[in-house]
């Protein structure tokens with residue numbers, strides 16, 4: 001079970017005491033203590049509040065209008081601070097990620113658009129597919145890892161995510177915290193690198209960016225200079241330690257995204273803040289290179305992990321990956337599993 005959040009680590013001093021960012025995720029077995037309060041003081045995040053807040057009936061999702069026809073659905077009350085995006089065209093809309101699955105997301109989406117909705121996931125870690133079962137059709141890339149994850153993730157893996165200390169203001173009403181698991185889902189259509197999703201008046205290019213997971217994708221709206229990065233980049237602690245992560249692939253995928261950066265207006269990441277500077281892609285590429293080459297020294301973390309701080313973001317990886325070990329990706333993975 002990971003012990004730190006995706007909060008910024010610019011001022012990381014000791015594990016479990018992230019001064020400044022004030023973010024420390026309690027372990028699954030921890031009682032609800034004041035630890036949650038520290039990251040909660042940073043939500044709603046000031047960077048998000050710079051955008052127009054959209055009123056919805058949901059008490060769970062914070063909705064922001066990032067660009068015309070682009071809504072961010074932020075789950076700020078749970079430490080992952082997962083962000084799903086609704087991208088609206090003239091004929092249909094795409095929901096890029098479906099969140100944690102703690103609260104139904106479809107009613108919120110239907111308040112924002114009357115158009116038919118397709119779903120695509122930035123990758124199939126648990127915190128991005130939680131509402132997949134609410135939608136038809138779901139688009140997906142064709143990897144054994146994706147197929148394995150379609151069964152949903154069991155409560156045993158997710159218990160820590162719904163522990164009392166994982167929430168700022170308590171678990172959502174009606175959630176069965178003792179039994180929460182993500183539901184199974186099935187893709188209706190396979191997609192691949194280079195495919196275009198035409199929403200009518202808005203074309204989204206699918207860019208496969210394996211690394212964080214084998215099935216990671218970014219979405220490019222070339223006409224508007226927007227790039228949805230999923231978990232391949234966000235301004236916080238980038239989790240790159242689980243067995244399904246591949247650091248070499250991650251570096252190559254960042255190369256692809258860096259090449260796009262000069263034409264981009266903003267990144268729309270999947271955690272914490274709904275906008276990031278495209279110039280950070282270049283910094284992330286340099287960072288992963290320096291981590292992999294051993295040019296920088298990390299700080300030891302629990303579970304054979306190491307964290308490397310780079311200012312606006314950090315990289316959390318693990319010794320087996322740095323040693324070149326490959327996990328069994330056919331087994332799937334929730335994003336929370338650690339090396340044996």
Ligand SMILES: [Zn+2]
Nearest residue numbers: 125127231270
């Ligand atoms: Zn994530």
